[in-house]
Amino acid sequence: MNDPNPATFSASAADALVACHDCDLLYRKRPLREGEKARCARCGALLYTRKPNSIERTLTLALAALILFALANIYPLLDFQFQGRAQQSSVLSGVRELYAQGMWTLAMVVFVASILAPLLKLLALLYVLLPLHFGRRPWRMAQVFRWIETLHPWAMTEVYLLGVLVAFVKLSDIATIVPGVALYSFAALIVVMAATDAALEPEAIWERLEPCR
Ligand SMILES: [Zn+2]
Structure with a gap:
């Protein structure tokens, strides 16, 4: 046809x-x-x-991802013990440390890829999906949904976790390193964010946005 x-x-x-x-x-x-x-x-x-309940499933996963994101940023990532000294590190303290050592470009990349972009993406998703679930359409929804697609490649939490794991393996020979709550939350966040992307059906959202496209 x-x-x-x-x-x-x-x-x-x-x-x-x-x-x-x-x-x-x-x-x-x-x-x-x-x-x-x-x-x-x-x-x-x-x-x-046409995935079943795409909007509701994506919404649930995005809410779960936001909770995991909060845990990953509130709690310590690693407990580092070396020669009687103990230190806790978090995602944000890692960024601050890079900045303090003069590596501000790297600090900026880590901040954008592991904190800012994933957070903005999740908030934008909730901004679009939450009202749609209740049959409403918020202001400038089409533009926000396009931002989500633009933000997508910048949210690289998995690259950050890979970096942490490499450091974990390399430093575990010379120091005692205990994984913190944030590390498990971060790992779960990556899985849940991937599931969110898989559940999201842009077509189902564009269909509801049709009149304001
Ligand atoms: Zn064909």
Whole structure:
């Protein structure tokens, strides 16, 4: 069912066109029921899908991620004990330490990738999803949702955790290092944020935003 005539194209989800990612065959988009998948008739590739309760599941996961984010930043990341001296480190104290040692560019990158971008992304997601769950649409929702997509590549909590784990392994030979609550929270945050991204169905949100797009 090709529809190459541009005169019939409009922003409405009901009559939007969708191209197969694999073979480029063009389809007129049909609304799906929750849990249904649309596949290409020619090559069998997945065209689009309708995940069940996408907004509610993403909202729940984003709330869980926000709680984990708070725990990861409030509690100590590592307890460092060396020659009778004990020191606790947190995500923010790591950033401060880098800044104090003159590595302000690195401090800025760590701050943006592990604190600012994930926090803004979660808050923006909640700003969009919470009202949608209650059937309302907040101010400038379309712009906020676009920011979420822009922020996505900058939220790199997993890179930060990898750095912490490398330091953990390297320093464990010369000092006693005890993982703190924040380290477990951080690890759980990465999993929950990945699950949030997987549950998020941009199409379901754009459909609700249609009139103000
Ligand atoms: Zn195809």
